[in-house]
Amino acid sequence: MKKLLVIAATLAASSAFAGVKLEVRSDYVNTPDYDNAAGQTTGGTSMFAPSVARLYLNGNVGDAVVESAWNLRSFTPEFATSPYTGTSDLSKTMTVDKFVDHLWAGKAMGQWMFKAGKLEANTGGFEYQKSLHGDTYLVSMANRGVGGSFLATGAGVDPVFAQTGALVANPENSSGISAAYSLTENHKxxxxxxxxxxxGSWTDYDALNGTANVRASDRGHTYGLNYxxxxxxxxxxxxxxxxxxxADVAPLGGAMTGQELTWLAASLRxxxxxxxxxxxxxxxxxxxQTGGAVDELKTTSTIVEARYNINGWVPVLKYEMSENKSDDADDQFKRTAFAAGVExxxxxxxxxxxxxxYTSIKDKDFGNAALKDMTKDMIVVGFKYTGDMAK
Structure with missing residues (x-):
């Protein structure tokens, strides 16, 4: 980790990387007690957390454009990415992949731009960019927003939700190539x-069912088109x-299970x-899915967010409606949520x-009749800093 920071500092000092920006958002997050879906009281939390800490290095190497972003803080991946998505568990664990948010080189040829490296995902719409830069206080379920935590335990009980989130979430930044064409200045x-x-491949073990799943390593690709x-x-x-x-998965000692994923996003500003x-x-x-017990999983989210700048004061209102659907009723539930804030x-x-x-998230209408509606509230107070360190 120290070596990676030294590399980043060296690049920042290079004249090729003239654009050096630091982006930090730090919050105090208070979550009162709430009853989870099992009807059990979940203790509240009170914490300080840097929900965004990222260094951007942009510049040119010859005729090529190079853009990069380096995360200076990592959060426990199992519990989403930051407090304003609902998580309360922080970790100091940092991997190379999480350290490098994106890093690509691009070459312009007329109206075309070709890129290669770890790319920013085009999925997730405007909301993904807001959550990435710490400019929202509620993240929809489709973009990995979370509500209350619930895990059913006991012999013969399915682990319904380790963290109530999307069955099919929008993908994050990933390595690959892209080609962009600017039809006009306003259409791309x-x-x-x-x-x-x-x-990559890894093994997870289901202690309740006594089985292990080996996830296949790079059997295919993800293809996307954005306008x-x-x-x-x-x-x-x-x-x-x-x-x-x-996202193929192979059960240990079993046949490959195919997973055909699609993501559709339509955003209007x-x-x-x-x-x-x-x-x-x-x-x-x-x-x-093919070869598995469940044929289809589906996550939908609809959101509306409004901002109005009044002489430096910016009221922010956001509302979300989301739903998980599955052939297995235990996987299903709906979510309504809202956030009201001022910047x-x-x-x-x-x-x-x-x-x-102030954010309020309600998970309801669970397919498992034993589960109850639950509401989780949060109060967030903090600041954001975005500065050009090259000046």
Whole structure:
């Protein structure tokens, strides 16, 4: 880890990387006690957490464009990525893959741009970018947002939800290649080919059923096509993505189970006036399986988020409706959630922003009749800093 930080510092000092930006968001997060789906009281938490800590290094090497981002803090992957998605468990564990958020080299040829390396995923719409940069206080289930924790235990009981989240989540950044074509200044198409979502192999063990699953290593790829366009002098911005891929799994000693994944995202940003922004987004994620007990898993999310800048004060409102569907009723539930917050930017030309927000997440209508509706609330108070370190 120390060697990686030294490399990043060396690159930052290089004249080739003239753009050096530090992005940090730090929060105090309070989660009161709540009853989980089993009707048991889950203890509240009170914690300080850096939900975003990232160094960006951008520049040119010859005719090539090089862009990179390096995560300076990692969170426990099993429990999502940051407090405002609902997690309360932090970890100091850092891997090379998590340290490198993205790192690619690009070459422009007329209206084309070709990239290779670890790419930013085009899935997830505007919301994914907001969550990546710490600019939202509620993340939809499709983009790996979480609610309350629940794990059924006991002989013969299925582990319903270790952390109630998406059955099929939008993929994260991954290594691959892309080709983008700018039809006009306001209309752009980009195709990506990346590694499958469970790239690499590992073994997980199901203690309840006494079985182990070996996940296959790189049997296929993920293919995506994205369109980004603006209309009416950028009063309307449309971001549409369709991605498909594989995530094959091989049970220990058994035949390969094929998983055909598709992700559909449709996002519309409306700017009716200079200081008002409204985002409407819909995500439809599916996993069709062959050779397994469950034929299809599905996660859908619909969100609306509004921001209005009033002389440096920015009220933020967001609402979510999500649902998990499956052939197995135990996997199913619905989610409704909202966040209300306010941001304050003392000076437009300075790098600090302060914020306070209240979030409420309700998981309900579980397919397992033994489970009850549960509501988890959070209060977030913090700040965000974004600064150019090259100046």
């Amino acid at each position: 198409f980009e195709a990506q080919i990346t590694n499958q979502v469970n790239s 980004l366009g603006s209309f009416m002098e950028k009063m309307l911005i449309l971001n549409v993505n369709y991605t498909a891929g594989t 409306v700017n009716p006036m200079t200081d008002l922004t409204i985002d409407l987004e819909y995500f439809d994620n599916k996993n069709k 304050f930017v003392p000076k437009a030309d300075e790098a600090f922003r302060y914020h306070v927000a």
